[in-house]
Every structure is written in C-alpha cells, then in structure tokens.
Amino acid sequence: MSKYSVIGTRVNMVGGTDKVTGNAKYTTDINLPGMLYGKILRSPHPHAKILKIDTSKAEKMVGVKAVVTGKDTIGKKQGIWRRFPELCDEEILCRTKVRYIGDAVASVAAVDEDTAEEALELIKVDYEVLPAVFDPMEAITEEAPQIHEGVELNINVNRHIEWGNVDDAFKKCDHIREDQFVCSSQAHMCMETHCAIASFDYNGKLTVWTSTQSSYYIQVLLMDMLGMREGDIRVINPYTGGGFGSKFELDSAQFCASLLSKKICKPVKIVLNRMEEFTATKRRTPMYYFLKLGAKKDGTLLAKEVRVITEGGAYTAMGATALYLTGFFSSFPYKYPNYRYDGYRAYTNTQPSSAMRGFGAPQSTFVGESQLDMIADDLGIDPFEIRRKNGMTPDYVVPGQAFIQSCGLHQCLDKIEAHIKERGKLPPNRGIGIAAYGFMSGGIFNWFDTPYAFSAAIVKINIDGKVDLFTGANEIGQGSDTTLSLICAEELGVNFDDIRIHSADTGICPADLGAWGSRQTLMSGNAVKMAAADAKRQLMEFAAAKLGVNIVYDLDIKDGWIHLIDRPERGVSYLDIVKATIRGKDGETIIGRGHYTPHRKGMISPAYSFGIQAAEVEVDPETGKYKLLSATTAHDSGQVINPVGIEGQLEGAIMMAGGYGYCEDQPTENGRVLNPAIGDYQLIRSLDMPETNILEIDTYEPEGPFGAKEAGEGLTNPTAGAIGNAIYKAVGVRINTLPITPEKVFRALKEKEKKEKK
Amino acid sequence: MSYHCPVCKKISPAPLDLARHMIGRGDKVHRDWIYSKGFKYSELLLLQIKSFGGEGFKALAEVLEKETKVE
Numbered sequence: 001m002s003k004y005s006v007i008g009t010r011v012n013m014v015g016g017t018d019k020v021t022g023n024a025k026y027t028t029d030i031n032l033p034g035m036l037y038g039k040i041l042r043s044p045h046p047h048a049k050i051l052k053i054d055t056s057k058a059e060k061m062v063g064v065k066a067v068v069t070g071k072d073t074i075g076k077k078q079g080i081w082r083r084f085p086e087l088c089d090e091e092i093l094c095r096t097k098v099r100y101i102g103d104a105v106a107s108v109a110a111v112d113e114d115t116a117e118e119a120l121e122l123i124k125v126d127y128e129v130l131p132a133v134f135d136p137m138e139a140i141t142e143e144a145p146q147i148h149e150g151v152e153l154n155i156n157v158n159r160h161i162e163w164g165n166v167d168d169a170f171k172k173c174d175h176i177r178e179d180q181f182v183c184s185s186q187a188h189m190c191m192e193t194h195c196a197i198a199s200f201d202y203n204g205k206l207t208v209w210t211s212t213q214s215s216y217y218i219q220v221l222l223m224d225m226l227g228m229r230e231g232d233i234r235v236i237n238p239y240t241g242g243g244f245g246s247k248f249e250l251d252s253a254q255f256c257a258s259l260l261s262k263k264i265c266k267p268v269k270i271v272l273n274r275m276e277e278f279t280a281t282k283r284r285t286p287m288y289y290f291l292k293l294g295a296k297k298d299g300t301l302l303a304k305e306v307r308v309i310t311e312g313g314a315y316t317a318m319g320a321t322a323l324y325l326t327g328f329f330s331s332f333p334y335k336y337p338n339y340r341y342d343g344y345r346a347y348t349n350t351q352p353s354s355a356m357r358g359f360g361a362p363q364s365t366f367v368g369e370s371q372l373d374m375i376a377d378d379l380g381i382d383p384f385e386i387r388r389k390n391g392m393t394p395d396y397v398v399p400g401q402a403f404i405q406s407c408g409l410h411q412c413l414d415k416i417e418a419h420i421k422e423r424g425k426l427p428p429n430r431g432i433g434i435a436a437y438g439f440m441s442g443g444i445f446n447w448f449d450t451p452y453a454f455s456a457a458i459v460k461i462n463i464d465g466k467v468d469l470f471t472g473a474n475e476i477g478q479g480s481d482t483t484l485s486l487i488c489a490e491e492l493g494v495n496f497d498d499i500r501i502h503s504a505d506t507g508i509c510p511a512d513l514g515a516w517g518s519r520q521t522l523m524s525g526n527a528v529k530m531a532a533a534d535a536k537r538q539l540m541e542f543a544a545a546k547l548g549v550n551i552v553y554d555l556d557i558k559d560g561w562i563h564l565i566d567r568p569e570r571g572v573s574y575l576d577i578v579k580a581t582i583r584g585k586d587g588e589t590i591i592g593r594g595h596y597t598p599h600r601k602g603m604i605s606p607a608y609s610f611g612i613q614a615a616e617v618e619v620d621p622e623t624g625k626y627k628l629l630s631a632t633t634a635h636d637s638g639q640v641i642n643p644v645g646i647e648g649q650l651e652g653a654i655m656m657a658g659g660y661g662y663c664e665d666q667p668t669e670n671g672r673v674l675n676p677a678i679g680d681y682q683l684i685r686s687l688d689m690p691e692t693n694i695l696e697i698d699t700y701e702p703e704g705p706f707g708a709k710e711a712g713e714g715l716t717n718p719t720a721g722a723i724g725n726a727i728y729k730a731v732g733v734r735i736n737t738l739p740i741t742p743e744k745v746f747r748a749l750k751e752k753e754k755k756e757k758k
Numbered sequence: 759m760s761y762h763c764p765v766c767k768k769i770s771p772a773p774l775d776l777a778r779h780m781i782g783r784g785d786k787v788h789r790d791w792i793y794s795k796g797f798k799y800s801e802l803l804l805l806q807i808k809s810f811g812g813e814g815f816k817a818l819a820e821v822l823e824k825e826t827k828v829e
Contacts, residue, residue: 086785140807142800150786152800160778160815167811178810292810305810342806 005558006490007641007706014481024239027195027211028271036065038257038270039116041106041123042280043098046349046671047132050096057122058108063115066264069106070095074227078250079316082449090315092255099147099314100349101671102280107256109268134671136311136346147347154347156312157320161327163399164338169303173294177375182737183363185666186284188356192241193277198257199267207234213248213474214514215504221250222258237504243476245355246282248516249317278676282354285322286311289367299381301390303338306330312345317354319345326360330368333409333438333610334390349671358716361439362660369435369721384417387436402602408636408699409610415634415695416612429619433725436612439714440605443517444598453595455527456510459535461590463582465575467499472512473524474504478712479645480520484528486641487705491532493557518710522607525705526596535592542581546572606703609714611635615722619730624746628658634695639707646711653715654692659683661720663739761826765791773823777815795821
C-alpha cells in the first residue's frame with residue numbers, strides 16, 4: 001500500500017473537462033470591448049538595410065487605427081540575457097537592418113484582420129539588399145558577410161567544457177573512432193500559434209493575455225522594451241496550446257500588440273498565422289557534430305572529444321544555452337574520465353534557432369548513442385554491456401559540472417534488456433535499437449538575473465477547508481496545474497478536489513521562471529510543498545493546543561483528519577481546526593508561503609532523470625521505407641506524482657522525437673523555408689503513431705518534492721538515436737544525418753549493395 | 759598558482775582555462791588584448807573549429823602562462 005494518499009493516484013487533469021468540452025478559453029478566444037486586430041509586416045529579404053519605411057498610405061486607410069515601426073520603439077534590443085547584454089541582439093521591430101526572411105518591420109492595428117492585412121500592403125519599405133549567408137560552415141569563414149556588426153566570423157557565442165587529460169587519454173585507447181553527424185531543424189508545431197492581446201489603459205497600466213511558457217519573463221521583457229515599470233504590466237496566461245521551448249522569449253505578437261495598444265489606448269489582438277509560425281518564430285537548432293571517441297578493448301570508455309557548430313540563425317535567442325547543453329549532455333549518461341567539448345554558434349541569415357524540447361540534448365543523444373553502438377560493434381561488445389560498463393550511477397560527480405544524486409539508469413537497462421529478450425527472434429528486416437539518456441530536472445540558469453526565488457507559491461486555506469493555491473508556474477498543456485495540485489493536497493492532507501489552483505498571472509501570483517528546462521515538477525513543486533507545509537504548521541499549532549498532546553508527539557493530516565502520527569486514532573477534524581485557527585487568529589486568513597532556488601547544486605540542475613528506450617522498426621529493403629512499430633521506454637523520474645500525466649508526456653514525446661528522427665525538417669533555399677504549411681511539413685500523425693509502452697522504475701530523488709523529478713522533456717531525447725540504431729540492426733546501414741528518411745535508407749542500402757558486390 | 763585574466767581579473771587555475779575564458783568571452787576588450795599579443799582572434803577560433811585537440815586555446819595559453827601568472 002502506498003504511503004501517499006493523493007500523489008501517484010490517477011486523477012483527471014485540472015482543466016481537462018473544459019478542454020474536452022470546448023469550454024476552455026485560449027488567448028485567441030478572448031475578445032475585449034473595442035478590441036482591434038493587428039498584423040505584422042515582415043522582411044522578404046534574408047539580409048538588407050532598411051533605407052526608408054513609408055506608412056502614410058496605410059495610416060490613411062479607412063479602418064486602420066495605428067501603425068508602428070522601429071521608430072516607435074525605444075530602440076532597445078531584447079533577449080533573456082540580462083547578465084550578458086551583448087547577447088541581447090533582437091529589436092523585434094527592425095530599425096536599420098533585417099537579418100532573415102520574416103524579420104518584423106512594421107505592424108498595423110485595424111478594426112478587423114482583413115483591413116489590417118490590406119494595410120500591410122500599403123506600407124512601402126525601401127531596402128538595400130545585402131549579401132547573405134545561410135550555411136553555418138560558410139558563415140564562419142573570412143569571406144562571409146558580417147551579420148551583426150563587430151561579430152568576427154559570425155560566431156555568436158562559443159562554449160567549452162573540459163575535464164581530465166583528453167590528449168593523454170586518447171594515447172592510451174585501444175580503439176578510436178572519429179565520426180561526423182548532422183542534426184536537422186524542427187518546428188515546434190504548437191497547436192496554438194503565438195498570440196497576444198494587449199490592453200493599455202488611460203491609467204498607464206498594460207495587461208497582456210498571451211500564450212506563453214513564462215508570464216514573469218514576458219512581464220519583465222516587456223518592461224525593458226517598452227520603458228515601463230514591472231508593476232504596471234500584468235501578464236495573464238490563459239489556457240495554452242503548447243510551447244515546447246518556443247514561448248518563453250518575447251515574440252513579435254506580444255511586442256507589437258503592446259506597442260500598438262500603448263499608442264492608441266485600445267486593446268489589440270495579434271495571432272500569428274501558421275506560415276508566420278513556421279517562418280518568423282524560433283525553431284530547433286541544426287547542428288554539425290564532429291565526434292572522437294576512444295575506448296579500451298573491453299569497452300571501457302576513456303576519452304571523448306566533441307566539436308559542434310550550430311546554425312544560429314539571425315539572433316541569439318536561447319541558442320547559447322542550447323549550445324552549452326548539447327555539450328554537457330554529450331557526456332551523458334556515461335562516466336567519461338576525460339572529456340572535451342568545443343561548441344560554436346554561427347549567425348546565419350535564416351530564422352533564429354533556439355530552445356526546443358530537450359534543449360540540445362536530443363541532438364547530442366542521437367549522435368552519441370549512434371557512435372556508442374558503432375564503437376561497440378567495432379569492439380564486438382553487446383550494446384547493453386558497453387552502456388552498463390560506463391553508465392552513470394547514484395552519487396556520481398560530473399567533474400566541475402554536476403552532482404548526480406538519484407540515478408536509475410542501470411535499472412532501466414535491466415528492464416529494457418528483459419523486454420527485448422521477451423520479444424525473441426525477430427523476422428527479417430526488423431530491428432530493435434536502444435538509446436540511453438539523461439536529462440536535467442530544472443535548469444539552474446539565471447541568465448535573466450532575477451532577484452526572486454526561481455519558484456514561489458502561496459497557499460490560502462479558506463473557512464470551508466478548501467484551498468487556493470497561487471503559483472507563477474505556467475500550465476501549457478503539460479499538466480503542471482495537476483501535478484502541483486497533487487503535491488499541495490498531499491502535503492496538506494486534503495483531497496485533490498479541495499485544491500483550486502491559480503497560475504501564471506503576474507497580477508496575483510508570485511514570480512516563477514516558468515515552464516522550461518523541465519523545472520516545474522521539481523522547482524515549483526518544492527515551492528508548493530513548502531507553502532503547503534507552512535499553512536499546515538499554522539493549523540497544527542491550534543490542533544496541538546486543542547488535543548493537549550504531549551510535546552513528544554508529532555501531528556499530521558491525512559484524509560481530513562489531524563492526528564498524532566504514532567496514534568492516528570487520536571485526532572481532530574481538519575475542518576474544525578481550520579475554523580478554530582481563523583477564529584483564534586482574529587479572522588486572519590491562513591496563508592502559507594513557499595519558495596525554491598537551488599543552491600550548491602552544480603552548473604546545470606539540482607537533479608537528473610535517466611532512461612533508456614527501445615525502438616523497433618521494420619524496413620522494406622526494396623524502397624528504404626520503414627515503419628516505427630513500437631517504442632518502449634524505461635524512465636527514471638523518481639517518485640511518480642501524476643501517472644496519467646507521465647503516460648501523456650510519453651506519447652507526446654514519442655510523436656515529437658519520433659518525428660525528429662524520422663521525417664521532420666525545415667529545408668531552406670536562399671533563406672526561405674520551403675515547407676511552411678502543415679500540409680507540407682511532415683510529422684508523425686495519429687495513424688503513424690507506434691505502440692508506446694512505459695516500464696516503471698522505482699527511485700527516489702532527495703532534492704525533489706516527495707522524491708520526484710522530471711518526466712517529460714527527457715523523454716524526447718532517445719528516440720532519434722534508437723531509430724538509427726534499430727535501422728542498423730534491421731538492415732545494416734547507418735545514417736548519420738537527421739531526419740532518417742526512407743530516401744536516405746534507400747540510398748544507403750544501394751551503396752551497401754555496391755560495396756558487397758565489389 | 760593561479761592565472762588572472764588581464765582584462766577582467768577572473769582567476770583560472772591553469773593557463774589553458776584562462777585561454778578558454780578569454781576566447782569564450784570574446785567581447786571587444788578581451789579580443790583587443792588578444793590582438794595586442796599578435797594573435798588574430800578569428801584565426802584562433804578557426805584553429806579551434808577545424809580540428810580536434812584545442813589548438814587555438816593552446817596557442818594563446820602559451821602566452822598567458824608567461825604573462826598572467828600570480829603566486
């Protein structure tokens with residue numbers, strides 16, 4: 001029997017009923033009195049100087065209420081990098097230069113969308129077209145045009161990680177491999193496109209309803225870009241249809257709607273269309289990987305060296321963090337005694353690349369797990385054995401970087417190996433590939449230089465025993481409202497249904513960095529647990545007095561019953577004590593406060609999830625076409641808080657990560673995205689979904705609330721690598737570039753045939 | 759023994775670490791110091807990018823070892 005009453009139980013998602021009945025109000029569903037509609041004019045050139053913008057005709061058009069250009073801004077460049085101002089490089093409304101097809105140059109507010117759209121055509125922009133560069137390997141040459149003034153070789157940022165003595169270690173290796181890989185781009189493909197409604201009133205206050213992963217970041221970034229005070233801006237996050245890394249930076253819809261509203265004191269709604277979503281927002285970072293891996297004959301890994309050049313696109317965005325994390329996670333989940341990483345992010349005249357689910361780790365896992373299978377094959381060692389021999393274990397220190405407390409990797413290996421054995425001998429052209437991974441459980445990055453705790457929560461207990469939970473955490477469809485409500489209910493000893501959560505409204509909720517870096521379960525969860533414990537303590541003071549208990553006894557609440565832990569039959573009703581506490585405190589509300597910021601937990605994260613995935617494919621050797629039949633994952637997420645949520649996260653992750661491995665890509669020609677429509681952008685659809693299974697692993701993370709850690713983003717890391725390894729097992733060809741399309745498999749099979757004939 | 763960045767005074771345990779810091783920081787003041795020692799910043803970067811072994815760092819580290827050592 002579980003020691004917990006609420007966590008680990010199967011509950012309906014908070015807000016789920018609204019969603020399935022169509023009653024949930026997303027930003028795009030909200031309409032305010034007198035609201036105007038905004039549209040954004042974007043650059044048709046990948047690289048050009050803006051000589052002149054003439055908006056006069058658009059301004060005179062009937063129905064147009066306001067037009068803004070870069071001249072209406074205070075001329076600041078935005079970015080989350082408040083501690084590194086040189087990385088804040090995006091104006092959003094360009095004043096002098098555009099750097100990719102899709103850069104915003106003007107915005108119009110009109111009485112309806114059609115009028116706003118027509119008005120855009122009346123805006124005349126004179127450009128001087130400049131030479132452009134699209135490939136990162138070309139961008140870092142002396143001959144390439146400079147995209148940002150003063151940035152040599154267009155190298156936006158570089159990151160280095162090193163420990164041990166890599167050069168010496170390679171000399172001691174029995175076998176060394178050098179391999180190159182290319183990882184493609186990927187669109188976030190949120191069901192809800194970027195959108196915002198901004199309403200600036202005559203009192204000088206701005207309210208913004210927007211689809212975002214961090215209300216707090218958007219509040220402060222708007223403050224910087226509009227020259228306002230933080231407290232004069234309220235950001236509300238209604239129901240949100242996905243983020244996946246694309247929605248925690250200030251976007252053109254949020255900024256232009258706010259600027260327009262500020263100009264005319266009327267609410268303005270901007271909803272990006274799907275083409276803008278594909279071409280004028282951010283995307284997953286494409287990467288060129290150069291790997292060197294050395295091992296002893298018995299499979300002991302001695303040294304690894306990694307060089308990466310990433311296609312940054314026009315602006316920094318969150319790309320600098322993706323660059324660092326892909327280097328950090330290139331060492332995962334193994335104990336490399338000697339490791340060196342050099343990463344370079346190149347500016348190009350393409351759509352900026354940034355954070356996307358996994359934040360650089362899906363790329364490093366694909367290349368790392370592919371190469372590990374390759375070296376195992378060279379040495380004649382079983383893929384499980386090489387992973388077991390080198391895999392991380394609890395209490396492992398990644399030198400200078402991280403401290404791993406809980407780690408269930410070896411349990412995961414056992415479970416997946418047993419699963420594969422159960423499958424028995426496979427028919428011809430079928431293969432099962434594996435990929436192991438680890439991921440952060442809450443990013444310790446304060447690029448934003450926030451003085452607030454990373455997460456905070458307030459718990460208010462009402463006279464009827466019901467609880468209001470206030471948190472700045474953002475529910476974006478991943479289920480954080482449900483998880484945090486479960487944690488609150490467990491700590492307070494009340495029912496799940498007794499909790500009413502209010503989240504991600506900067507006007508009423510404490511600051512929280514938001515939903516990125518797999519941080520909400522651990523960080524926001526710890527804050528909620530602490531706030532609930534604080535409120536609970538206030539009740540216990542009265543309960544102890546009422547029960548007249550000996551000081552040696554501790555009290556707890558379970559199922560609405562406050563009782564002595566060692567004598568649970570002796571207690572008092574939770575409801576009676578709530579009333580007594582409020583009455584006894586002269587009517588003062590019972591409020592508990594909690595906060596969490598990791599201290600002395602390394603550079604990356606206070607905890608790490610681990611796992612291993614097995615993907616089974618069936619390849620048609622005639623055509624190269626293959627089917628992803630199943631994906632079975634053993635994932636170590638510590639104590640499971642919300643089992644239904646994990647199942648949902650796993651299915652979503654397979655769909656997204658499988659798409660990354662199998663078919664998703666954003667090819668460009670001269671900086672123009674060639675497939676900017678859902679009809680042209682290939683992804684795994686419901687009918688293509690493989691069977692997905694999750695195998696439970698029992699671990700406990702000391703840093704997590706009730707021992708929990710992340711169970712969402714990490715699941716997107718292994719699939720591309722597992723598919724690549726499965727195809728090799730099935731038909732003996734290795735594809736080093738993503739996505740692994742049937743065409744690439746076909747060509748590789750033909751190449752293999754030729755070699756075999758020779 | 760430690761090595762102080764001649765620009766921002768950041769302390770590094772080894773000249774190679776300091777070279778990593780200076781090239782990694784890459785802002786104008788750090789680049790200017792690198793230029794003043796006869797290196798071209800972009801060439802050091804290219805050395806780094808084009809081959810394994812951290813050759814760009816090693817080249818700068820040789821100079822830093824002589825000039826920035828502090829007891």
